Structure formats: structure tokens, C-alpha cells
Amino acid sequence: MKFAKRYLIPRLISYFLVIWLGVTFVFFIPRLTPNDPVMRMVDQMRARGSTMEPGTMDDIINDLTEMYGLEGSTLEQYRDFWVRLAHGDLGVSFFQFPAPVTELVSNALPWTLGLLVTTTAISWILGNIIGGLAGFYTRAIWSQVIDAIAMLLRPMPYYVFAFVLLLLFAYVWRWFPVTGGASLGAMPEFSWVYIKDVLWHSFLPGLSLCALGIAVNFQVMKLLVQNVNAEDYVQYARLGGVTDTRIVSKYVIRNAVLPQITGLALSLGQIFSGALITEIVFGYPGVGMLLYRAIVNGDYNLIMGITLLSIVGITTAMLIVDLTYPFFDPRVRYS
Amino acid sequence: MKTLLDLFKDYRFRHAFVVLVIILVMAVLSFFSPYDPTLWHVVPRDMKPSAEHWLGTDSNGQDVFWQATFAVRNSLIISLISAVISRAIAILVGLVAGYKGGTVDRVLTFIGDSLLVIPLFLIFVMIAMMVREHMNLVVLGLMLAVFGWPWDARLIRSMVLSLRERDFTKTALLSGTGTVKLVLKEYIPFTTPLIFSTLINNMSWAIGLEITLALLGLVDLTIPTLGTMLNWAYFSHAILLERWWWILTPVILSLLMFIALYWLSVSISEYLDPRTRIQRVGA
Numbered sequence: 088m089k090f091a092k093r094y095l096i097p098r099l100i101s102y103f104l105v106i107w108l109g110v111t112f113v114f115f116i117p118r119l120t121p122n123d124p125v126m127r128m129v130d131q132m133r134a135r136g137s138t139m140e141p142g143t144m145d146d147i148i149n150d151l152t153e154m155y156g157l158e159g160s161t162l163e164q165y166r167d168f169w170v171r172l173a174h175g176d177l178g179v180s181f182f183q184f185p186a187p188v189t190e191l192v193s194n195a196l197p198w199t200l201g202l203l204v205t206t207t208a209i210s211w212i213l214g215n216i217i218g219g220l221a222g223f224y225t226r227a228i229w230s231q232v233i234d235a236i237a238m239l240l241r242p243m244p245y246y247v248f249a250f251v252l253l254l255l256f257a258y259v260w261r262w263f264p265v266t267g268g269a270s271l272g273a274m275p276e277f278s279w280v281y282i283k284d285v286l287w288h289s290f291l292p293g294l295s296l297c298a299l300g301i302a303v304n305f306q307v308m309k310l311l312v313q314n315v316n317a318e319d320y321v322q323y324a325r326l327g328g329v330t331d332t333r334i335v336s337k338y339v340i341r342n343a344v345l346p347q348i349t350g351l352a353l354s355l356g357q358i359f360s361g362a363l364i365t366e367i368v369f370g371y372p373g374v375g376m377l378l379y380r381a382i383v384n385g386d387y388n389l390i391m392g393i394t395l396l397s398i399v400g401i402t403t404a405m406l407i408v409d410l411t412y413p414f415f416d417p418r419v420r421y422s
Numbered sequence: 423m424k425t426l427l428d429l430f431k432d433y434r435f436r437h438a439f440v441v442l443v444i445i446l447v448m449a450v451l452s453f454f455s456p457y458d459p460t461l462w463h464v465v466p467r468d469m470k471p472s473a474e475h476w477l478g479t480d481s482n483g484q485d486v487f488w489q490a491t492f493a494v495r496n497s498l499i500i501s502l503i504s505a506v507i508s509r510a511i512a513i514l515v516g517l518v519a520g521y522k523g524g525t526v527d528r529v530l531t532f533i534g535d536s537l538l539v540i541p542l543f544l545i546f547v548m549i550a551m552m553v554r555e556h557m558n559l560v561v562l563g564l565m566l567a568v569f570g571w572p573w574d575a576r577l578i579r580s581m582v583l584s585l586r587e588r589d590f591t592k593t594a595l596l597s598g599t600g601t602v603k604l605v606l607k608e609y610i611p612f613t614t615p616l617i618f619s620t621l622i623n624n625m626s627w628a629i630g631l632e633i634t635l636a637l638l639g640l641v642d643l644t645i646p647t648l649g650t651m652l653n654w655a656y657f658s659h660a661i662l663l664e665r666w667w668w669i670l671t672p673v674i675l676s677l678l679m680f681i682a683l684y685w686l687s688v689s690i691s692e693y694l695d696p697r698t699r700i701q702r703v704g705a
Contacts, residue, residue: 101532108536116548238434242684244630246637247676250652254673258661353538360543364634378547382638387551394544401541 094413102406109398113391114168118161125151177392181384188392191377199373202289203362206296211351213297214304219340221305222312223331233305240302245361249295249368256291263291266370292369296362307350311343318342345416352408356401429693434685441682445675449498452491457484459492459646471667478667481658490671492646496559497629497679500647503563504628505621508570513617515571516578517605521586531579534572542569546631550640557641566628574620578613585609615694622687626680633676648676 125148171177177188221230240248256263264287315321316339324334366375374393381389429435457464463483471478477486519530549565550557585591585608594604629648635641636649643650651672660669 101535104532105536105539108533109540112540112545113548116545117552238685238688239681242626242680243677244627244634244680246634247630247673247680251673251677254661254669356539356541360541363541363543367638378544379638382547382551382640385551387548390544390548390551394541394548397541397544402539405539 098406098409102402105402106399110172110395113394114165172395177395178388180389181386188389191389192374192393192396195372195374195377198371199362199366199375202292202371202373203359206293206300207358210297210300211304214301215308215344215347218305218308219312219343220335222309223316223335223339225313237302237305240298241306243299245299245364246368248299249365252291252295253368264288289371292365292371295365308343308347311346312339315339315343348408348412348415352405355405359397359401429689432689435689438682438685441678442686445494445679448491449495452495455488455491457488459489460644468665477671480654480668482654486668486671489646489651490675493648493651493672494675496645496647497632500559500563500632501625501628503560504566504570505624507564507567508624509617509621512571512574512578515575517582517609520579520582521605534575537569537572546635547640550635554640558645562632562641566631570624570627577616577620581613581616582609585612619687619691622683626683629679648672
């Protein structure tokens, strides 16, 4: 009970508040910027050369106004926006009319989730293990070499790094495919050939996400371990003749990794944004690619839907990561 | 001066310093450019690097080297607008939240933490979609500034929280120093090093986002920046046509810039934080 009161309930409250703030942002962006999304879309249709009678145009404008929920006062619009969101209704896509946004996103989502979950897990685990060892054996040559590599990788933004990988591996050396999630015409099936094909296509996007993720986790973990190393109990264990292997695996890494769990939760939003960008660079058929096509086609509704779903998805994932924290830290569990 | 000499002992600071000086020189050179960056077909198209055109020319008939000087300058302008303004917000929010405490602190911290969580990239895409044709250097810089402060405000807040408990705060208050004077005279000097290192980080963040948005075509593509240069090169198939000088110029310039800015910020903050300095020197 105490746990629920001190940990669970405040966490749930902040969860809903963050979603509320995010959705409110999304609601106000088109209303505070100078352009009207409806007139924008009408202009686009005109620019594409579709001519129609004045009456039809008015109908379209009315339909679009309704679709964007732009009727009535701002307060009413805000309420309707929430009602629609609560029903899971994010409107229809414009460039793939009349496919609902939710359907398009849920078709693309497995690709993104597969890439994201795998790379996040790999980079978190590997980054922490390597960073932990490097922090413990600071003076070793390999530790300093990895540190130097991380110093080079860490500052790169996803787009630039992914772009460099693509240039080198796909254009210059041609080891990996330039674009796509699977070979053209390959039917999704549960066979070794297809799985191998998908893995081969996702290698470069995965590598770009993993390399940057490992570099970040490595640096943070190394610093954490260096701090834990200075703690009295580690010195005591050393003086007491406990072997280094045992100290680092049982005492040091286990204590240093706790802040990293919170860190993982906090960085999920950035990792997700990074994954979207990586998908665009590599033409990987996930949510990022959907976003790109929406941008190119000026499909504001689809972008809005992707943003809303991402906000809910990321905050939920963070909540789950945070709620598992007590399983790793007995101090939270018992208090 | 001694500080600078000490900093030069760090190889990262040395390299970063040299690279940034070169980049600054390039930015300054743009004022002496013989070509107007907005005009096309001022030089022969698709020429390889030569004595006349140091980095060749592109398919739009522009000189890559001189175009790059404008790109570097404009990218720096965006990042400076973003970094300076978001620093102002971060200092204000951090000081107020840390010093006032209570409800004000909770509200400000909540807003900041939420901005850290929300996928800002998508928010930027949404805003850029709406104002694409007005997306010049200043608007872009302002947009990034409005969202770029939370993490740094958090750092400043926690610093002020600990400063507030120090004895000199009580001495100052008891001897009648006003809040504003206390904060400006006593607290700001403590936070200056932190503000400086976050300024550099924010600059590199802003440059990165500019490149990302420009590659997606969400900024005004007639203004040369590192991002728009990359956009033109990429979408004119510079890779497939093997015009390496065109695509590699913005790629290498931006890589150098990111690494140099990061190394500068790391070396300075390590220098300012004695704990890590001791670890590095091995004392």
C-alpha cells in the first residue's frame, strides 16, 4: 500500500499530465501558426490542377473543417479533439484517401517496433556491460580505445551518422541494400529465407541506431561505475580479498545500473525520434517512412496522428520501464 | 590566459579549437564571396575541384566552396539564435524554479520534464509543415530556442537549490541584499561555466536539427545552410552521378563541426569540474 501511495500514484498522475500537455501542444500548433490547414489543402488541390464547381469547393472546405475539428469556439474544438482522441479516431489520411490514420500507422508499426525494441535492447545491454567494464578497468588500453571511439560517435546526430553509413556501406562498398525493409516482391511469410532477407535489410538501420546508442550508454555507465568504484564498500571488498571479477559483476555494475534504468526511460523519446529519422534515410517501411511520405505529400492529418500516437506510446513505454524499477532496486520495493 | 594554456593540454580541446577556428574563418570568408549564394548558373556546372573552383561546382551552377562558406555562416547563425535565446529561458526558469520552490517550481519542472519526454522532432515537423514558406534562419532559430531549454534549466535549478542552502545566501539576506541582486551577483557567477558548456551543446543540437529538417525539405531551400546544401546534393543524385565533391563537402563540414563542438564542451566541463579532472590526470 505504501508503495502505491509513494511511488505508483504520483507516477500515474505525471503520466496523464504529460499526455495532456503533449496533446494540448499538438492541438494548438495549427491554431497558433499563421496558416490554415484547410485552405492549405485546398490550395494544394488547386495546384494539382483539379478544377471543380464553386459549390463543390465549399463542400470540400466544410468537410475538411469538420475533419480537422475546426468548428465552433476554441474551447469546444479542444473538447471535441479529446473526445475524438478518446475514441481512437484520428481522422483519415489525405494522400491515401480514405484510409484511416490509425490503420496506416498500425500497418507500419510492427517494422518500427521490431527495429526499435531490438536496437534499444542491444545498445542498452551492450553499452552498459562495456561501459561498466571500461569504468572499472579505466587504465586498460582497450578501455581508452573504446572511450576515444565513443567520443567520436556520441556527438553525431542520427541523420548525419545514418547518412554516412549509407554512403559507405551501400553506395561505395555495396555490401548492403540501399533501401527497403525486404527485397521487392518478397511476400511476408514465416520462412528462413524471408527472415534472413528482412534481417539483411535491417542491418544498416540497426547498426546506425546501435552504434550511437551504445556510445551514449557506454559513456554514462562508465562515469557511473567510476563513481561507485570510489565507494567504501568496494574498497572494503577489495581489501577483503574479493576477486575483481566478482566485485565488478556483483557489486559495482549492479549498483551503477540503477540510474541507467531511469535514463533509459527518459531517453525513449529521443531514441524514437532517432529511429524515425533512420528509417527515412534507409527507406525502411516503418512509421518514419510513413512520416516522410506524409511530409512530402503535405498530409498534415497523418503527421498529427503519428505525433499523437507517438506521445501516448512513448509515455506509456516510459511508465512501464519506470514501474519495473522496484524489481531491480530493493530499496524502493521495501520502503 | 593560464586557463587557456591548461585547456590546451587536453588533446580534445586542441583539435576542437583548431577545427572551430577554421570553420569561423570560413564563415567570415563568406562576406568576401565573389558569388551571390541565391543565384544559379553563375559558374559552369558539375566541374571537378580545380585551382579556379577549389571544391568544384554543383549542378545548380554554384561554386561549392563559396556556397559552403555561406552554409557554415548560416548554420552558425541559426545555432547561435537558438542557443542564446534558449539559454536566457533556461537561466530564468532554472533560477526562478530553484529559488522560489513550491508550486512555481513544481509547475516549471513539470513543463520542462514533459518537453524532455515528448518526441520534439515530430513537434518540429508539425510546426515546420505549417510555416514552411516562412522558415528562414530567424524563425528556425526561434523555434528551436523555444523547445531547447528544459534540460539546462533542470541543471541550473539543481545548482541553485544547493546554492540556496549555502551560508553566504543567509549572510546576504540578513545584511539586506535584495532577491534580484542576490541572484544576479551571487548565483549567476556560479552557474556561468555550466551555462557556457550547455550553450555549446545546444548549438550542436540546433545544427543537427536544422540538417534533419532541411533534408526533409521543411525549411526554405533557397537559403544555403549545411542542411539545404546536403538536400540539394542528395536530391540531385550527387551520389549516383559520383559528384563526390558536392555531397562530401557538407557531410564532412558538419561531421567536423559536431565533433569539434562536442569535444570543446566536454574538455571545458571536465576542466571546470575538478573531480573528473583529477580522474583524468590520475592524481
